[in-house]
Amino acid sequence: MKLIDGKQIAREIVEELTAKVAQIDGPKPCIAFIRVGEDPASVSYVRSKNQTADKIGIRPLLFTFDDTITQDELYAKIDELNADTSVNGILIQSPLPPQLDEQSAFNRIDPIKDVDGFHVVNAGRVVHEDANGFVSCTPAGIIEICRREGIRLEGKHVVVLGRSLIVGKTFSLLAMQKGPHANATVTVCHSRTQNLKELTRQADVLVAAIGKPEMVTGDMVKEGAVVIDVGINRVEDASKKKGYKLVGDVNFGEVSPLASKITPVPGGVGPMTVALLMKNTVKAYELQNA
Amino acid sequence: MKLIDGKQIAREIVEELTAKVAQIDGPKPCIAFIRVGEDPASVSYVRSKNQTADKIGIRPLLFTFDDTITQDELYAKIDELNADTSVNGILIQSPLPPQLDEQSAFNRIDPIKDVDGFHVVNAGRVVHEDANGFVSCTPAGIIEICRREGIRLEGKHVVVLGRSLIVGKTFSLLAMQKGPHANATVTVCHSRTQNLKELTRQADVLVAAIGKPEMVTGDMVKEGAVVIDVGINRVEDASKKKGYKLVGDVNFGEVSPLASKITPVPGGVGPMTVALLMKNTVKAYELQNA
Numbered sequence: 001m002k003l004i005d006g007k008q009i010a011r012e013i014v015e016e017l018t019a020k021v022a023q024i025d026g027p028k029p030c031i032a033f034i035r036v037g038e039d040p041a042s043v044s045y046v047r048s049k050n051q052t053a054d055k056i057g058i059r060p061l062l063f064t065f066d067d068t069i070t071q072d073e074l075y076a077k078i079d080e081l082n083a084d085t086s087v088n089g090i091l092i093q094s095p096l097p098p099q100l101d102e103q104s105a106f107n108r109i110d111p112i113k114d115v116d117g118f119h120v121v122n123a124g125r126v127v128h129e130d131a132n133g134f135v136s137c138t139p140a141g142i143i144e145i146c147r148r149e150g151i152r153l154e155g156k157h158v159v160v161l162g163r164s165l166i167v168g169k170t171f172s173l174l175a176m177q178k179g180p181h182a183n184a185t186v187t188v189c190h191s192r193t194q195n196l197k198e199l200t201r202q203a204d205v206l207v208a209a210i211g212k213p214e215m216v217t218g219d220m221v222k223e224g225a226v227v228i229d230v231g232i233n234r235v236e237d238a239s240k241k242k243g244y245k246l247v248g249d250v251n252f253g254e255v256s257p258l259a260s261k262i263t264p265v266p267g268g269v270g271p272m273t274v275a276l277l278m279k280n281t282v283k284a285y286e287l288q289n290a
Numbered sequence: 291m292k293l294i295d296g297k298q299i300a301r302e303i304v305e306e307l308t309a310k311v312a313q314i315d316g317p318k319p320c321i322a323f324i325r326v327g328e329d330p331a332s333v334s335y336v337r338s339k340n341q342t343a344d345k346i347g348i349r350p351l352l353f354t355f356d357d358t359i360t361q362d363e364l365y366a367k368i369d370e371l372n373a374d375t376s377v378n379g380i381l382i383q384s385p386l387p388p389q390l391d392e393q394s395a396f397n398r399i400d401p402i403k404d405v406d407g408f409h410v411v412n413a414g415r416v417v418h419e420d421a422n423g424f425v426s427c428t429p430a431g432i433i434e435i436c437r438r439e440g441i442r443l444e445g446k447h448v449v450v451l452g453r454s455l456i457v458g459k460t461f462s463l464l465a466m467q468k469g470p471h472a473n474a475t476v477t478v479c480h481s482r483t484q485n486l487k488e489l490t491r492q493a494d495v496l497v498a499a500i501g502k503p504e505m506v507t508g509d510m511v512k513e514g515a516v517v518i519d520v521g522i523n524r525v526e527d528a529s530k531k532k533g534y535k536l537v538g539d540v541n542f543g544e545v546s547p548l549a550s551k552i553t554p555v556p557g558g559v560g561p562m563t564v565a566l567l568m569k570n571t572v573k574a575y576e577l578q579n580a
Contacts, residue, residue, distance in 0.1 A: 103418070124414030127459065128393070155484045163466050169417065173463075176453050176478050185489065187477040188466050194445045199475065 001256050004228075004263045009148050010271035014056060017278050021057040029285035030059040031089040031115065031277075032081050036074070036100070037067030042093045049091070052274050058281055061087065067097045074100060075108055082110040088288055089115035089281040112287055115280040118166075126170060129177050132287060134280050139171035141272025142207060142228055143181055149261060151205065151226050153184040159203035161216070161249065163190045167209035167230050196220070208249035218254030227255055227262040230269050291546050294518075294553045299438050300561035304346060307568050311347040319575035320349040321379040321405065321567075322371050326364070326390070327357030332383045339381070342564050348571055351377065357387045364390060365398055372400040378578055379405035379571040402577055405570040413455070416463050422577060424570050429461035431562030432497060432518055433471055439551060441495065441516050443474040449493035451506070451539065453480045457499040457520050486510070498539035508544030517549040520559050 021028055031053055035046050046062065053060040063077055074092075081087045090113045096102045106118040114122050117136035125133025135143075146153060158175045162168035168188060175184040189199055190210070200206055200220040208216050209230035221227060231249030248265030256262050263269055311318055321343055325336050336352065343350040353367055364382075371377045380403045386392045396408040404412050407426035415423025425433075436443060448465045452458035458478060465474040479489055480500070490496055490510040498506050499520035511517060521539030538555030546552050553559055 120414035120418055120420070121410055122414070123417040124410035124412070127413040127417060127463070128410055128455065130410070155482045157485070157489075163468075165418065169463075169466065172478075173417070173459075176459070176480070178453075183480075183482040185477065185479050185483040185485075187475065188462075189475050190466070190473075192445045192473040193475040195447070195475075199447075 001259055002261045003256075004145060004149055004261055004268060006145065006263055006268040006271045009145060010275040012148070013144070013272075013275040013279060014052060017056045017058075017275075017282055020282060024285075027086060028057050028059050029088045029281050030061065030086055031091060031281045032061040032063065032087045034063050034065070034074070034077060034081075034090070034092045036065045036069055036093070036096050039095070042095075046093050049274055049277060052278055053281070056278055058278060069097075069100070071100055071104070074105055078105065078108045082108075082113065085288075087113065088285040089113055091116050091277070113284055115277060115284050117170075117280070123165070123170075126173050129179075134283070135174065136166050136170055137273045137276040137280065138167050138209075138230065138269065139174055140276045140280075141269055142171055142230070143174050144272060144276060145228065145263070145269070146205075147181050151261065153182055153205065154180070156184050156204040157187065157202055158184040158205045158207065159187045159189060159200055160207045160209065161189050161196075161200070162207075162209035162211070162230075163188050164209065168207070171207060171209070210249050212249055213247050214249070214251040216250040216255060218251065218258060221255050221258050223258050224260045225258065227259040228269060229263050229265050232265060232270060291549055292551045293546075294435060294439055294551055294558060296435065296553055296558040296561045299435060300565040302438070303434070303562075303565040303569060304342060307346045307348075307565075307572055310572060314575075317376060318347050318349050319378045319571050320351065320376055321381060321571045322351040322353065322377045324353050324355070324364070324367060324371075324380070324382045326355045326359055326383070326386050329385075332385075336383050339564055339567060342568055343571070346568055348568060359387075359390070361390055361394070364395055368395065368398045372398075372403065375578075377403065378575040379403055381406050381567070403574055405567060405574055407460075407570070408456075413460075416460060419467050419469075424573070425464065426456050426460055427563045427566040427570065428457050428499075428520065428559065429464055430566045430570075431559055432461055432520070433464050434562060434566065435518065435553070435559070436495075437471050441551065443472055443495065444470070446474050446494040447477065447492055448474040448495045448497065449477045449479060449490055450497045450499065451479050451486075451490070452497075452499035452501070452520075453478055454499060458497070461497060461499070500539050502539055503537050504539070504541040506540040506545060508541065508548060511545050511548050513548050514550045515548065517545055517552040518559060519553050519555050522555060522560060 050060045090109045111119045111121040117134040122133045160168050160172045172186045172188045176186045205226045207228045213233035229248035229250040234244040237245040340350045380399045401409045401411040407424040412423045450458050450462045462476045462478045466476045487510050495516045497518045503523035519538035519540040524534040527535040
């Protein structure tokens with residue numbers, strides 16, 4: 001079994017981007033973050049993205065709003081950032097407060113600045129296999145892991161647990177695309193799947209993105225499979241200072257002895273997400289300056 | 291084995307639409323066809339769509355162009371039809387001559403008039419499970435067959451052969467959606483799939499859309515499976531006046547005794563496509579007049 005070190009891969013991407021951005025003459029790429037309210041997780045995510053941007057040489061802008069903001073006030077800021085040619089990427093930190101329509105806000109972003117890949121046009125571009133689109137960061141991060149770890153998907157049976165827009169469904173579309181880091185046979189399983197174990201045991205590459213702590217047990221995995229664990233679940237743990245620990249969707253103790261390669265939680269897929277957001281931002285800069 | 295009569299289902303849809311359109315006061319729904327060149331198959335397809343529209347009471351408009359038309363000339367017509375509020379649906383008959391970029395032409399259509407469902411925004415709406423989008427007619431027709439034939443997809447293993455935009459990939463997205471006529475576990479196989487027979491034999495519902503005459507043989511199908519054959523292939527047949535016959539992707543002689551239900555070729559999925567185009571046109575009218 002080989003542990004896939006997501007932190008290290010993310011570091012490599014950040015270094016490559018730093019070198020690339022250093023070569024840019026004139027104004028550097030710029031990403032604008034919109035955060036509504038003071039949800040501690042959102043504050044922390046945006047801070048982390050902001051720091052990584054800074055490190056790479058991408059100029060971060062932060063716009064914060066009170067959680068009583070209206071949809072029109074949010075639109076006004078998005079429109080302003082769409083029109084500002086010095087801004088290359090726009091990220092609206094999810095979740096938004098309940099009075100706001102999140103998908104409509106994502107769809108208000110100019111697709112060429114939609115570095116989170118949540119705009120309906122960018123979802124369509126994934127379907128159309130249009131390389132000028134933006135792919136949301138977690139599924140793009142899994143493809144990047146496969147590429148850098150030499151995990152070939154071509155002709156392999158990739159089984160995806162979960163059909164969410166931001167992970168499972170989008171990753172399944174990427175894996176079934178034509179191309180050197182795709183061409184997989186793909187099975188998508190979810191809460192309604194009847195014969196789950198029978199299907200997961202066929203996986204050459206198993207991607208778990210279903211949000212159930214440690215639900216993938218040893219008897220569900222074929223020996224030699226590659227296991228990508230996208231889950232980040234809090235479970236109570238009195239021995240920890242915070243009172244909880246983070247576990248994935250995979251029972252690591254049972255599955256890791258069977259897997260040829262496996263991502264840990266934390267430190268696997270998680271760190272890739274911010275790295276891919278930065279990669280998308282540099283791509284946005286390039287597309288806008290082509 | 292029960293033969294699924296696609297012609298009869300298509301007739302029912304046409305009758306339902308005819309009744310619905312008859313109830314509309316004032317101007318009836320209107321579909322505009324754009325045909326470039328005189329390819330005999332395109333001429334025949336457009337004529338058939340035109341006739342069905344007429345029969346339902348949908349007003350058909352036909353615009354034909356010489357095959358030397360430029361992209362800008364094509365855009366000018368699309369823009370004119372987009373702006374014309376009396377036109378509800380726009381269909382550009384594929385294929386276009388080689389000097390024209392087909393996908394760009396589809397993307398020029400106002401998404402709310404894109405009754406063929408080929409616009410990138412409508413591809414995205416399928417991913418987003420947005421019911422206000424337009425689904426391309428063949429995959430939508432397969433869902434309609436399942437609905438009207440009482441073929442439940444929920445929790446079933448649907449195996450799709452082929453990952454084309456206009457059939458396989460889009461149908462797989464529909465089958466994995468949340469909802470009463472979806473919720474399937476979906477496997478997408480294609481030319482690079484290694485253990486094809488092993489996978490197809492697991493299918494509760496097998497959809498063949500790979501464009502290879504009679505490639506699905508009896509040993510690839512589980513007894514009791516529902517088999518949907520989307521292929522329309524010409525194979526030489528000296529006994530026919532035209533010198534060829536039409537066959538599907540399924541070896542009907544071998545597979546039909548095993549299947550619980552099966553679509554024939556011709557007369558299965560084929561007739562559904564025009565019916566669903568008309569359904570999309572009436573939907574476009576409704577969305578534009580809501």
